[in-house]
Amino acid sequence: MWLILSVGFLIIAALAFRFAVWPALRKPSLDGGLQSLPKATDRVEVIDRSEGRQVYACGHEDADRFDLELYGERQRFNDAYFKDKPYCGDCLLKFVMEGSIRCAACGLIIRDDDPVALYSSGDGLGRYPSTLVDGQYVGCMRWDCCPSGGFFSGHWTSQGFKPLFASGNSVVGEVFATGEPVFIQSGPKDRES
Numbered sequence: 001m002w003l004i005l006s007v008g009f010l011i012i013a014a015l016a017f018r019f020a021v022w023p024a025l026r027k028p029s030l031d032g033g034l035q036s037l038p039k040a041t042d043r044v045e046v047i048d049r050s051e052g053r054q055v056y057a058c059g060h061e062d063a064d065r066f067d068l069e070l071y072g073e074r075q076r077f078n079d080a081y082f083k084d085k086p087y088c089g090d091c092l093l094k095f096v097m098e099g100s101i102r103c104a105a106c107g108l109i110i111r112d113d114d115p116v117a118l119y120s121s122g123d124g125l126g127r128y129p130s131t132l133v134d135g136q137y138v139g140c141m142r143w144d145c146c147p148s149g150g151f152f153s154g155h156w157t158s159q160g161f162k163p164l165f166a167s168g169n170s171v172v173g174e175v176f177a178t179g180e181p182v183f184i185q186s187g188p189k190d191r192e193s
């Protein structure tokens, strides 16, 4: 009897730590500005255009250096990009935004082919324009956003959500369903370009 009670208590304590204490411990670092996760805004634009000019393969003339701001996150492009110069700033922004959505948790961009998490519930979900798959919020896999790689469920594509497993389970869901440990590579898939 006491054994059952103490095991029960340990499980409840572990759950309380996982869902109440641990997220609360993480919160201050998220708001403190020390982490890499920027605060999402609604700004989507070409920023910091340089003085120099060049003509891009899309046919438009534009600055020979620029960055993009996507919902408050700065996207830089390397020297190789500006040497190959496939798209001017405006065309690149259009290309990047096509088929993209926003993370339901942090509000930052989720691009075509990015790995994603699915959340059925959670604090602050849906605060930003969100996408739902079978009633579950689509979230990004950024280190400071997704609480665990176990939420990795598939990839976001321009055709919609592509589940990792035929069952549609997340990694954790698949472990519970099959009883087998699951090993997968959770980084972004290689982009063609």
Ligand SMILES: [Zn+2]
Binding pocket: 056, 058, 059, 060, 087, 088, 089, 090, 091, 092
């Ligand atoms: Zn262009």
Ligand SMILES: [Zn+2]
Binding pocket: 103, 104, 105, 106, 107, 108, 139, 140, 141, 142, 145, 146
């Ligand atoms: Zn996120």
